[in-house]
Amino acid sequence: MDEHKDHDFDLIKKESILEPEPPEKKKSKWAWLTSFGGLFLLLKAGKVWAIFKGIFIFLKFGKFLTTGLSMLLMIIVYTYMYGWKYAVGIVLLLFIHEMGHLTASRRLGIDTSLPMFIPFIGAIIQMKQEPKDAKTESIVGIAGPVFGAFGAFLCLIFGELLGSGLLLALAYFGFLLTVFNLIPAHPLDGGRIVTAISLKLWIIGIPVMIFFSLYYFNPIGILICILATKKAWEVWKDRDNPYYDTDLGFRFKMGVSYFTLFALSAYYTYTLHEMLNRG
Template sequence: MDENKDNITVIGNEEANSEQEPPKKKSRWGWFTSIGGVLLLLKASKIWAIIKGALIFLKLGKFLTTGLSMMLTVVIYTFIYGWKYAVGIVLLLFVHEMGHLVASRRLGINTSLPMFIPFLGAIIQMKEAPKDAKTESIVGIAGPIFGALGAFVCLWIGEIFDSMLLYALAYFGFFLTVFNLIPAHPLDGGRIVTAISLKLWLVGIPIMLFFSLYFFNPIGILISILAVKKAWEVWKDRENPYYDTDPGFRLKMGFSYFALFALSAYYTYNLHETLNRH
C-alpha cells in the first residue's frame, strides 16, 4: 500500500461559450482570464515554495496553509460567482473535509489540516496509511456524510427564508456528495467500496471516464487515469489481506453508501428543478 494517502474533494469545471459583450459592459470573466494568465506564466512549484517558506518563517504554517488557501479560493471564486456564493461553497468544502479529519483523528491516523485548491476542491493528507480497507472506508464516507449534513442545513435555512442563494448552495453540497461517491479511486466513493466490493470500480471508472470525455473535463480525465492505475495495482496485489472485510461490516457500509448516494442524488435532482423554475 502507499505510504501517504490523500482524501480529495473535487469540483468539476464547466465550460460555456457566450456571445461577445458590448464594449461598454465589463465582464467578470475578464478578471478571471487575467488571473489565470498570470498563474500560467508562473511555475506552480516555485509559487508554493515561496508560500511554504514564508509560512515556516512565521511559524504558523499549518494554520495559515488552511486559512490562506481558503481565502485565495474565496477571492478567485468571487470573480466568477460573487462573494456570497464563493464563501458558501468554500465553507461546504471545509465541512466535507472536516468529516475526513474527524474520522481520521478518531481512528488514530495522523492527518494534516485541509488545503484548498481552486477549481479542484480541497485535500487533506493522511501521514500514514490506513491499516485496512475497513479503516479507509470509514474515513472515506465521513466526508460525504458531513458534506450532506451541511447541504441539509443550507436547504433547511433556505426553506425558512425562501433564499435562492441557500438553495443553490444546498444543490452544490448535494451534487458534490454525489460526485465524490462515484466508486473510482481516489474519490471518496473509490475508497469506500474497498470495504464493500472492489468490483464496483468496474462500474465507477467507466462512468467517470465517459462523462469526463463527453464534457471534456481535464480533472475528470486525470481522475480516470489515476483510477485505472490504482485498479491495476490492486489487481496485481489482489491477495493482500488489506481488503479482507467481515460480512457484517460490508453489509452496513454498503447500506450506508448506497443510501447516502440515493438521498443526495434525489435532492440534487429536485433542487436542480427548483432552481430552473426560478
C-alpha cells in the same frame, strides 16, 4: 513541529588583584538614556516576552495559516465568478466536507494534514500514514460525504424557511459535490469506501467517470480516470492482500450507508436542479 534548543553559555571573567585598576572613563552624556532604556525593557519584560511568544505560536501554527490563506485565495477567485456570498458558501461546504475526513482519520489514530484549498479542484487533505486496512479507509472515506451532505441539508432547510435562493443554490452544490465524490473510482471518496464493500464496484465507477469526463471534457475528471485505472490495476495484481479482508457484517452496514447516502444526495441534486431551473 520545529524543535528549538536553547544553549546557555557562561562567560567567566578572571580578574587579578595585582592588576592595576584602569583609569576612570568619563561618563557619556547619553548614559542616562541607555539606563532608562534598560529600565523600560525590564518593566515591559512581560510585553517583550509576549511578542516573542506570539512569533513562536505563529510559526508553530503556520499550518493553520496555510489553510486559511488557501481558503481566502479560493474565495477571491470564486468571488469574481459567482459573487462573494456564493463563493464563501462554496468554500465553507468544502471545509465541512474535509472536516469529516479529518475528524474520522484523527479519531482512528491516523496523522492527517489540515485541508488545502485549490481553486477549480476543490480541497484535499493528506494522510501521512496509510490506513491499516480497507475498513479504516472506508470509514475515513465516507466521513467527508456524510459531513458534506449534512451541510447541504442545513442549506436546504434554511433556504426553504427563509426563501433564500442563495442557500438553495448552495444546497444544490453540496449535494452535487457529495454525489460526485461517491462515484466508486479511486481516489474519489467512493473509490475508497467500496474497498470495504466490493472492489467489483470499480468496474461500474471507472467507466461512469470516463463517460462524464469525456462528455463534458473535464481535464480534472480525465486525470481522475487515469489514476483510478492505475489503482485498479495495482489492486488487481495484489487482490489477495489481507488488507481487503473485511467481515461480512461491516460490509453490509457500510454498503447500506453508502448506497443510502448516494441515493439521497442524487435525489436532492435532481430535485434542487429542477427547482432552481423553474425559478
